[in-house]
Amino acid sequence: MTIAKKIETIIANASWIRRMFEEGAELKKMYGSENVYDFSLGNPNLPPPDKFKEVLLELVRSEPPDAHAYMPNTGYPGVCGAVAAFLAREQGAPVEGADVIMTCGAAGALNIALKALLDPGDEVLTPAPCFVEYGFYADNHGGVLKTVASRPDFQLDLAALAAAITPKTKVVLINSPNNPTGAVYGAASLKALGELLEAKSREIGRTIYLISDEPYRKVVYDGVSVPSIFTAYRESLIATSYSKDISIPGERIGFIAVNPGATHRKPLLGGMALANRILGFVNAPALMQRAVARLQGEKTDISAYLRKRDLLCDGLGAMGYDFVKPAGTFYLFPRSPIPDDVEFVQTLKAERVLVVPGSGFKGPGHFRIAFCVDDAVIKNAMPGFERAIRKYRK
Amino acid sequence: MTIAKKIETIIANASWIRRMFEEGAELKKMYGSENVYDFSLGNPNLPPPDKFKEVLLELVRSEPPDAHAYMPNTGYPGVCGAVAAFLAREQGAPVEGADVIMTCGAAGALNIALKALLDPGDEVLTPAPCFVEYGFYADNHGGVLKTVASRPDFQLDLAALAAAITPKTKVVLINSPNNPTGAVYGAASLKALGELLEAKSREIGRTIYLISDEPYRKVVYDGVSVPSIFTAYRESLIATSYSKDISIPGERIGFIAVNPGATHRKPLLGGMALANRILGFVNAPALMQRAVARLQGEKTDISAYLRKRDLLCDGLGAMGYDFVKPAGTFYLFPRSPIPDDVEFVQTLKAERVLVVPGSGFKGPGHFRIAFCVDDAVIKNAMPGFERAIRKYRK
Numbered sequence: 001m002t003i004a005k006k007i008e009t010i011i012a013n014a015s016w017i018r019r020m021f022e023e024g025a026e027l028k029k030m031y032g033s034e035n036v037y038d039f040s041l042g043n044p045n046l047p048p049p050d051k052f053k054e055v056l057l058e059l060v061r062s063e064p065p066d067a068h069a070y071m072p073n074t075g076y077p078g079v080c081g082a083v084a085a086f087l088a089r090e091q092g093a094p095v096e097g098a099d100v101i102m103t104c105g106a107a108g109a110l111n112i113a114l115k116a117l118l119d120p121g122d123e124v125l126t127p128a129p130c131f132v133e134y135g136f137y138a139d140n141h142g143g144v145l146k147t148v149a150s151r152p153d154f155q156l157d158l159a160a161l162a163a164a165i166t167p168k169t170k171v172v173l174i175n176s177p178n179n180p181t182g183a184v185y186g187a188a189s190l191k192a193l194g195e196l197l198e199a200k201s202r203e204i205g206r207t208i209y210l211i212s213d214e215p216y217r218k219v220v221y222d223g224v225s226v227p228s229i230f231t232a233y234r235e236s237l238i239a240t241s242y243s244k245d246i247s248i249p250g251e252r253i254g255f256i257a258v259n260p261g262a263t264h265r266k267p268l269l270g271g272m273a274l275a276n277r278i279l280g281f282v283n284a285p286a287l288m289q290r291a292v293a294r295l296q297g298e299k300t301d302i303s304a305y306l307r308k309r310d311l312l313c314d315g316l317g318a319m320g321y322d323f324v325k326p327a328g329t330f331y332l333f334p335r336s337p338i339p340d341d342v343e344f345v346q347t348l349k350a351e352r353v354l355v356v357p358g359s360g361f362k363g364p365g366h367f368r369i370a371f372c373v374d375d376a377v378i379k380n381a382m383p384g385f386e387r388a389i390r391k392y393r394k
Numbered sequence: 395m396t397i398a399k400k401i402e403t404i405i406a407n408a409s410w411i412r413r414m415f416e417e418g419a420e421l422k423k424m425y426g427s428e429n430v431y432d433f434s435l436g437n438p439n440l441p442p443p444d445k446f447k448e449v450l451l452e453l454v455r456s457e458p459p460d461a462h463a464y465m466p467n468t469g470y471p472g473v474c475g476a477v478a479a480f481l482a483r484e485q486g487a488p489v490e491g492a493d494v495i496m497t498c499g500a501a502g503a504l505n506i507a508l509k510a511l512l513d514p515g516d517e518v519l520t521p522a523p524c525f526v527e528y529g530f531y532a533d534n535h536g537g538v539l540k541t542v543a544s545r546p547d548f549q550l551d552l553a554a555l556a557a558a559i560t561p562k563t564k565v566v567l568i569n570s571p572n573n574p575t576g577a578v579y580g581a582a583s584l585k586a587l588g589e590l591l592e593a594k595s596r597e598i599g600r601t602i603y604l605i606s607d608e609p610y611r612k613v614v615y616d617g618v619s620v621p622s623i624f625t626a627y628r629e630s631l632i633a634t635s636y637s638k639d640i641s642i643p644g645e646r647i648g649f650i651a652v653n654p655g656a657t658h659r660k661p662l663l664g665g666m667a668l669a670n671r672i673l674g675f676v677n678a679p680a681l682m683q684r685a686v687a688r689l690q691g692e693k694t695d696i697s698a699y700l701r702k703r704d705l706l707c708d709g710l711g712a713m714g715y716d717f718v719k720p721a722g723t724f725y726l727f728p729r730s731p732i733p734d735d736v737e738f739v740q741t742l743k744a745e746r747v748l749v750v751p752g753s754g755f756k757g758p759g760h761f762r763i764a765f766c767v768d769d770a771v772i773k774n775a776m777p778g779f780e781r782a783i784r785k786y787r788k
Contacts, residue, residue: 002601008665053454247462282499285644
């Protein structure tokens with residue numbers, strides 16, 4: 001054994017997913033990438049808003065000599081302040097710059113939060129289906145991810161969450177709008193969750209933190225809005241990024257914010273600043289920090305994702321696919337026409353349609369379609385989607 | 395206890411260093427920052443080369459719509475290729491793009507390497523004095539840092555290293571040019587280290603990896619050059635960044651490269667790509683990747699650091715300070731005139747001269763002066779340095 005056993009095991013277990021990607025790449029080589037309909041990756045296909053480029057050029061043209069130097073591990077105070085001012089309005093809470101730590105994306109945000117919070121064996125509870133990386137993030141810092149099935153409509157199952165909380169539960173991690181389901185939790189549901197966590201914290205004699213991972217907050221449709229987590233529960237943190245709403249996932253820029261009303265606000269912020277440093281992030285990329293400070297509230301053209309969602313939902317609905325229409329994100333998570341979602345994904349692949357099995361998101365019996373692709377990909381994939389379901393439902 | 399015990403302990407133990415920084419900030423408020431001589435931070439004070447700004451502007455002006463999208467976790471293949479081409483010449487080894495993973499600085503590089511390599515309890519051996527963060531990096535991934543004293547001239551003590559290797563040793567981590575001493579290890583020394591590790595690997599029946607952390611490689615003086623690690627030892631990795639040579643530490647851009655001759659090259663690269671993803675780095679910042687690809691071999695005006703080094707060494711030497719003149723980096727690591735380096739650092743602080751005790755680098759009895767500051771700071775600090783040593787040596 002030459003590399004770490006755990007890493008070797010992860011690589012071995014992930015090999016069928018990797019094989020799928022490799023086979024997908026092979027398909028593209030064989031048939032031309034325009035003849036393969038790739039819905040496998042959540043890589044936003046819309047360009048950033050025009051203002052992003054303008055801001056970048058302006059920042060670089062007028063930069064002082066120390067524009068790329070170290071700054072505090074938490075980020076430029078001015079940037080944290082700009083983020084806090086926007087967040088305060090959005091959350092309806094008196095968030096200050098000191099409550100915000102700029103991070104290398106939401107993934108960096110979640111890792112520093114879990115590093116700062118978890119003692120060995122502590123549990124992180126999350127509703128399933130969920131983002132596959134959560135399990136790694138908890139494990140990175142000695143914790144254990146436990147999942148709790150959501151309701152069939154992908155909304156929170158509070159009774160199931162309540163039953164799953166143990167004295168080892170340190171964090172409840174939610175993701176709304178949700179990857180992979182597109183579900184958005186309503187205000188009443190979050191309020192009830194907050195009350196549950198308050199009662200359970202009292203019961204187990206220690207604070208259960210609620211971390212809301214919300215990079216898709218601005219990618220919502222039909223007038224839906226994502227409720228404030230800070231007003232729903234006091235002991236809460238928001239982890240997010242500008243990857244999806246400004247379409248800059250490659251730049252790794254996001255933040256974590258602590259509820260200004262949190263009981264242990266200061267040690268929590270100090271712990272996360274330290275974690276940002278010692279995990280090797282050190283600080284969020286300097287230029288992108290200064291860019292997003294000037295782009296608060298900006299977003300890419302969400303109406304294009306709405307059009308894609310409706311194109312996809314109308315098409316698949318007419319064929320008899322069963323799904324909950326996503327209120328946000330650019331993911332659709334239909335039920336697989338057969339129980340074995342991996343088999344169905346292979347059937348779609350035979351039609352040159354690439355999607356990800358729900359099992360990869362702890363949501364077996366489903367599959368994920370990332371519709372952040374050109375409209376033409378959606379349109380051209382329709383016959384393949386139709387032939388695949390016809391194979392099982394005549 | 396509301397945050398992780400380990401994090402709480404680190405914060406508590408680090409509090410005197412933090413207190414020093416806070417007291418330093420207070421000093422600046424009281425006396426004006428121009429009257430406080432701050433040598434505490436390794437934050438390069440020279441601006442990036444002019445070409446950096448030109449390249450950034452050109453990249454942003456001409457960017458395609460997907461310029462800020464996700465790319466492979468290892469980085470843009472073209473960027474890895476450009477880095478590899480330069481590295482191949484520098485190292486005299488057939489490095490290819492596939493041997494390189496772009497990272498969030500050298501800190502990110504070291505963390506993904508240790509995550510990929512360490513099983514619980516594995517030991518990372520490093521010569522002391524050393525960069526204080528190494529201990530955290532090893533611990534992040536279940537490993538343990540062991541230090542071995544260097545020779546009084548800060549060169550490798552191979553006999554001591556040999557004696558410290560146990561069956562648990564998985565990694566030997568070196569840093570040349572060294573922070574905090576400025577020492578550069580010579581070719582003969584590295585060759586002997588390579589032979590030692592080869593023999594010891596055979597002896598303990600598993601590969602000991604040599605990781606060379608070399609962000610100061612281009613910051614060297616007096617015609618010194620940093621020898622190739624890839625020709626010195628087959629099972630080796632290079633972790634580095636563009637933070638110091640191009641003066642862009644805030645941007646978090648660097649890479650890790652595996653010796654193309656390494657026995658387990660592929661699993662090692664696969665493990666580090668996975669680690670880059672699951673630790674939450676995901677990928678190195680996109681725009682900065684593309685920038686550094688065009689800046690291979692560029693560096694800031696090192697002659698300015700040389701001038702600062704000589705100004706400092708001439709001044710302190712004349713006062714009777716005892717030190718080894720640094721062959722590289724922008725650090726000087728003099729012997730403290732009294733055994734208690736923390737006390738001497740306090741004495742300097744009373745003179746409004748801020749430095750870091752050697753104890754912080756596992757080099758007690760010394761202190762670190764980061765001379766990446768304006769020449770005026772060095773000149774104006776001289777009377778304070780003189781009064782401090784006079785206090786103990788009349």
